[in-house]
Amino acid sequence: MNKRVYNKTIGKIFRTLGFLLMLLVSVILASELVVASNIPFLQSVEPIATQITGLIPTAVNGYFGLGMLAGLLFLVWAIRRGFVLRVLVTVLLVVVFLLESYTANAFFTGYVLTSPSWLGSVVNLVSGPIDQLLAISGWVAPGVTLFAVILLWGVFANARPKRFSIFFIRLATLTLFLGVVLMALEVNLTSAFVSSSGFLTVKYLSYIASFALISVGSLLGVIGFYRK
DSSP, rough: OOOOOOOHHHHHHHHHHHHHHHHHHHHHHHHHHHHHOOGGGGGTTHHHHHHHHHHHHHGGGGGGGHHHHHHHHHHHHHHHOHHHHHHHHHHHHHHHHHHHHHSOOTTTTTHHHHOOHHHHHHHHHHHHHHHHHHHHOOHHHHHHHHHHHHHHHHHHTTTOOOOOOHHHHHHHHHHHHHHHHHHHHHOOOOOGGGHHHHHHHHHHHHHHHHHHHHHHHHHHHHHHHOOO
């Protein structure tokens, strides 16, 4: 059975739009994390990261989460043939986005993003179910995020034909998985271990590596617009 997915014109547009959104957001998130981490051996790139973050218009600050969500969904629906997995990934990513918009824990992004004011009223409509979900355990939100990351890895690992763009983004899901685990430990544990400089450095590097890899893969994807 041929599992290869070749995009026609509309598919190429949505696929490239997904790559473009992911490229813009991942570069910004990687820059924000470099500045926030204050890791000594990243000081050489910190001025560049600071310049990038300084170029961001205030009006678009609240839309980075939406941009990453839309980019991932465009890409998943463009490269995946199976309907059930696409719907499941969509639902999980929307849930993760709502959780990150509602709480101050940024398991998926590693950096707390602001949300547009109108989104707050939308999230409040489902605040009841979200509160019930979060009340179960402090591990629920990172667990849902990890499940979403695993499914994303599955989508990218099984994408056909093989592309370097998807390969880099698949690698990003592995480092992102580590970042989510470390963030979950930091949020839910109170030991000195999770507040140590070494632990925090590895956590930041996991997220920085994730968005750096997404940036590279997305750039290759944008360049490969004309490929099927």
